Amino acid sequence: MSQPLSILQCNDVTVEFDGFKAIQGMSLTLAKGELRFLIGPNGAGKTTMLDVICGKVRPSTGQVTFNGDIDITRKKEHQIAELGIGRKFQAPSIFPSMTVLENLEIALRQRRGVFATLFARLQAEEQKRMKRQLEMIGLADQEDSRAGGLSHGEKQWLEIGMMLLQEPDILLLDEPVAGMTDKETDKTGELLQEIARERSIVVVEHDMEFVRSFASKVTVMHEGKLLKEGTMEDVQRDDRVAEVYLGKRRDADASRSTA
Amino acid sequence: MAGYAAAAVALFAAPMFLSDFRLNLLAKFLAFAIVALGLDLIWGYTGILSLGHGIFFGIGAYAMAMYLKLEASGGRLPDFMGWSGLKELPLFWQPFSSFGFAVAMGIVMPALLALFLGFFTFRNRIRGVYFTILTQALVIITTTLLVGQQAFTGGTNGVTGFSKILGASLASPDTKRMLYFVTVLVLIAVFVACRYIVGSRFGKVLRAIRDGENRVRFIGYNPAMYQMVIFTLSAAFAGIAGMLFVLHVGIISPSMMGIVPSIEMVLWVAIGGRGTLIGAAMGAVLLNWAKSEFSTSYPEGWTYFLGAMFVIVVVFLPNGLTGLLGKIKLGKKRRVTKNEPTIEYPAM
Amino acid sequence: MDVFILQLFNGISVSSILLLIALGLAITFGLMKVINMAHGELIMIGAYSTYLTQNLFHAYMPSSWFNWYFVISIPASFLIAFLFGLLLEVSLIRHLYGRPLDSLLATWGVGLLLQQLARSVFGAPNVAVTSPSWLNGGMRILSDVVLPYKRLFIVGLVAACLIAMYFYIYRSLEGRRMRAVMQNRDMAACLGVSTRRVDAMTFAIGSGIAGIAGCALTLMGPIGPSLGTYYIVDAFMVVVLGGVGKLVGTVLGALGIGVFNTMFEYWTNASLGKVLVFLCIVAFLQWRPSGFVAMRTRSLD
Numbered sequence: 001m002s003q004p005l006s007i008l009q010c011n012d013v014t015v016e017f018d019g020f021k022a023i024q025g026m027s028l029t030l031a032k033g034e035l036r037f038l039i040g041p042n043g044a045g046k047t048t049m050l051d052v053i054c055g056k057v058r059p060s061t062g063q064v065t066f067n068g069d070i071d072i073t074r075k076k077e078h079q080i081a082e083l084g085i086g087r088k089f090q091a092p093s094i095f096p097s098m099t100v101l102e103n104l105e106i107a108l109r110q111r112r113g114v115f116a117t118l119f120a121r122l123q124a125e126e127q128k129r130m131k132r133q134l135e136m137i138g139l140a141d142q143e144d145s146r147a148g149g150l151s152h153g154e155k156q157w158l159e160i161g162m163m164l165l166q167e168p169d170i171l172l173l174d175e176p177v178a179g180m181t182d183k184e185t186d187k188t189g190e191l192l193q194e195i196a197r198e199r200s201i202v203v204v205e206h207d208m209e210f211v212r213s214f215a216s217k218v219t220v221m222h223e224g225k226l227l228k229e230g231t232m233e234d235v236q237r238d239d240r241v242a243e244v245y246l247g248k249r250r251d252a253d254a255s256r257s258t259a
Numbered sequence: 260m261a262g263y264a265a266a267a268v269a270l271f272a273a274p275m276f277l278s279d280f281r282l283n284l285l286a287k288f289l290a291f292a293i294v295a296l297g298l299d300l301i302w303g304y305t306g307i308l309s310l311g312h313g314i315f316f317g318i319g320a321y322a323m324a325m326y327l328k329l330e331a332s333g334g335r336l337p338d339f340m341g342w343s344g345l346k347e348l349p350l351f352w353q354p355f356s357s358f359g360f361a362v363a364m365g366i367v368m369p370a371l372l373a374l375f376l377g378f379f380t381f382r383n384r385i386r387g388v389y390f391t392i393l394t395q396a397l398v399i400i401t402t403t404l405l406v407g408q409q410a411f412t413g414g415t416n417g418v419t420g421f422s423k424i425l426g427a428s429l430a431s432p433d434t435k436r437m438l439y440f441v442t443v444l445v446l447i448a449v450f451v452a453c454r455y456i457v458g459s460r461f462g463k464v465l466r467a468i469r470d471g472e473n474r475v476r477f478i479g480y481n482p483a484m485y486q487m488v489i490f491t492l493s494a495a496f497a498g499i500a501g502m503l504f505v506l507h508v509g510i511i512s513p514s515m516m517g518i519v520p521s522i523e524m525v526l527w528v529a530i531g532g533r534g535t536l537i538g539a540a541m542g543a544v545l546l547n548w549a550k551s552e553f554s555t556s557y558p559e560g561w562t563y564f565l566g567a568m569f570v571i572v573v574v575f576l577p578n579g580l581t582g583l584l585g586k587i588k589l590g591k592k593r594r595v596t597k598n599e600p601t602i603e604y605p606a607m
Numbered sequence: 608m609d610v611f612i613l614q615l616f617n618g619i620s621v622s623s624i625l626l627l628i629a630l631g632l633a634i635t636f637g638l639m640k641v642i643n644m645a646h647g648e649l650i651m652i653g654a655y656s657t658y659l660t661q662n663l664f665h666a667y668m669p670s671s672w673f674n675w676y677f678v679i680s681i682p683a684s685f686l687i688a689f690l691f692g693l694l695l696e697v698s699l700i701r702h703l704y705g706r707p708l709d710s711l712l713a714t715w716g717v718g719l720l721l722q723q724l725a726r727s728v729f730g731a732p733n734v735a736v737t738s739p740s741w742l743n744g745g746m747r748i749l750s751d752v753v754l755p756y757k758r759l760f761i762v763g764l765v766a767a768c769l770i771a772m773y774f775y776i777y778r779s780l781e782g783r784r785m786r787a788v789m790q791n792r793d794m795a796a797c798l799g800v801s802t803r804r805v806d807a808m809t810f811a812i813g814s815g816i817a818g819i820a821g822c823a824l825t826l827m828g829p830i831g832p833s834l835g836t837y838y839i840v841d842a843f844m845v846v847v848l849g850g851v852g853k854l855v856g857t858v859l860g861a862l863g864i865g866v867f868n869t870m871f872e873y874w875t876n877a878s879l880g881k882v883l884v885f886l887c888i889v890a891f892l893q894w895r896p897s898g899f900v901a902m903r904t905r906s907l908d
Contacts, residue, residue: 076476077477082479094474097466106460106463106480112478112479112480114484117459120459120460122460166479383896389892389897397885399881407878518836518840559723559726569712569713570720573713573716574699574713
């Protein structure tokens with residue numbers, strides 16, 4: 001209720017793994033239709049943050065609310081997914097023994113109960129949506145091949161296609177362009193900007209080039225805490241960020257080039 | 260489609276060509292094929308290995324056996340109860356004098372037991388090997404319980420000594436033929452049901468669960484519900500098969516549903532080809548036919564063969580005979596093996 | 608009170624045998640995610656090794672030495688089961704890594720083969736092993752509580768094996784390699800640990816311990832080709848209950864199942880006792896689905 005414009009709010013989230021605090025008091029607010037990049041050095045807790053939002057990891061303290069007033073902190077993964085939060089993992093995780101089309105079919109936004117799927121018929125409208133999605137992800141001529149036989153990039157695309165058919169309000173993407181060629185990376189970036197017109201996206205990314213080209217707002221995490229939030233320029237200008245992250249890398253690069 | 264029709268016609272025509280003895284054997288194998296179909300749904304399609312199907316089969320069998328025993332005793336106390344010193348029929352035996360009740364129980368009881376175990380395991384994501392070991396423990400405790408409560412269950416000897424069903428003599432060839440047709444009809448019905456399930460979107464979700472249970476969760480399905488439903492259904496099929504088995508064989512005892520029979524059921528599916536319905540059913544008939552041919556004349560050789568089959572099928576033929584046939588067919592068409600339709604069973 | 612002490616002792620005695628059997632299982636499952644259903648047959652092999660040692664002593668040694676055959680039979684059964692395990696790992700298990708359910712089925716087949724082999728070699732009927740006379744009798748701790756030496760000896764034997772395992776896993780170079788492979792196979796391989804060697808050694812050691820368990824079982828009664836099948840499912844329940852990755856889990860699992868089983872069987876009867884134990888295990892898993900100890904990971908599966 002607080003802000004109709006924000007779709008997701010994480011308040012003071014802390015996650016502990018056997019005594020080790022992966023996230024400490026992290027807060028994050030995501031506006032409707034926002035494309036947010038989450039960056040930070042290794043072990044900063046970026047992936048864990050996504051895990052908290054999608055329900056894979058339960059925070060020890062803190063609260064996550066969706067769409068203003070729905071508390072999703074204690075909900076199960078499938079309930080959160082049903083509410084409209086989609087997650088793409090780092091390694092492409094499609095269903096390898098099923099065909100591309102079958103992968104898309106079960107991802108479609110639909111009633112997901114046992115009886116609903118037992119008696120579901122493929123509607124003409126659903127078929128149309130799947131075809132459109134196939135065109136968009138460039139797999140139209142492979143709809144009947146086994147997904148396990150696709151190339152790495154194609155699997156990534158298939159997974160993005162599945163996520164879009166889920167029609168979530170928020171997409172959580174963990175390194176979506178890892179292992180993609182430059183061309184594929186650019187295409188993915190454009191796709192993300194297009195998607196962000198109707199949906200909100202959180203992207204965890206290591207590829208700085210990619211972040212620079214497509215980011216509107218960036219959140220920097222370090223050792224489980226929020227370090228800086230702002231536009232890419234703000235972040236790049238920030239001394240602390242430069243110190244823990246960009247700066248070190250720049251120094252390392254510099255020393256390497258002079259050596 | 261033509262192949263299925265031919266198979267159905269062959270099954271209905273079999274009584275004209277087979278002796279009564281052979282027909283009875285075939286009927287038993289067809290009952291086993293029903294178990295194999297159910298087991299294939301849960302293992303081949305959903306990737307959950309149950310070593311407890313002997314129990315579901317056995318409970319169905321006992322339900323029918325209780326009815327038959329009461330029918331044979333004709334109002335008197337069943338003989339084994341008298342031997343154990345029981346004076347009157349236990350309360351839970353009484354409703355089994357009704358055929359309808361016995362049949363209903365033969366389906367409902369295995370289903371409920373499966374639902375119970377499924378509810379307390381799948382919901383907590385106890386799966387893979389852990390689940391398999393729990394099903395095996397279920398087999399052990401159920402058989403010990405049956406053996407231990409001799410007065411109520413007939414103990415090690417089981418329940419036997421039947422004479423008639425719904426007034427018709429079980430020994431008459433006409434009844435036997437009738438029971439054979441009933442078995443064929445039930446098998447066809449179960450097969451059609453399985454085909455529908457496998458082809459539906461529900462079936463696709465099952466396969467998705469086999470490929471990556473967690474991924475399914477993040478799409479918004481609750482895998483536990485799916486696993487529970489399919490496990491329960493699979494147990495109900497096994498119960499139905501058990502009832503038919505007792506009618507053909509005339510006895511059920513704990514040794515017919517224990518650890519060894521339960522894992523043999525898995526071998527039927529593995530040999531025929533998990534993940535294909537026809538393979539599972541054929542595997543059950545084929546292996547049991549071989550068993551009845553060889554196990555009595557070469558008991559040692561049969562055990563060696565059985566042991567070797569487990570190893571060979573798992574290591575060299577993960578998709579069973581159906582997979583082998585498919586490979587041969589593919590090989591004839593083209594020598595490319597890149598996109599062959601084998602199923603990958605991911606680590607669990 | 609007397610009854611309670613006796614039951615507790617019986618429970619611990621049952622637990623110790625379970626523990627000896629489950630140790631090897633827990634390690635191979637934790638290390639390689641392989642479920643070895645032929646483990647029971649390795650117990651059987653250990654038991655028959657003891658039987659053979661006894662026969663050899665009978666035939667070739669002066670009868671005054673006979674009592675000491677058991678001392679030889681412990682390492683003998685370890686060694687023979689170890690060799691069988693090594694052979695099994697190299698020929699079959701190696702091809703089944705990452706496929707736990709398949710490994711379960713294949714090793715079940717191996718178990719069938721080994722059982723039939725034992726039947727062909729030694730005959731189907733059970734054979735008796737004469738316990739050394741120094742293990743007859745028992746220790747009287749209260750006026751009517753006598754603890755049999757045999758059971759005490761088994762508890763001691765298990766404790767010795769456990770201590771040896773502890774030092775092997777946590778204090779030796781080989782053990783460190785083993786833990787490394789268990790926790791991160793790829794990383795260990797990159798650092799130059801020969802994972803194949805570690806797998807083979809660990810599997811063989813687990814098998815050897817099963818052999819010792821078989822040797823211990825000859826003290827409890829006659830032995831036969833299907834000796835192992837009585838224990839194998841219970842031993843797996845220990846692994847499920849205890850969780851994988853740490854010895855302490857297996858110890859707790861074995862103690863839990865052994866003691867509760869004895870208690871329930873005393874209060875009710877053998878068959879109902881088993882049902883109650885099973886229900887307790889299922890109930891426990893509601894609370895801790897991956898057993899007493901569990902290693903948490905961040906991966907999807």
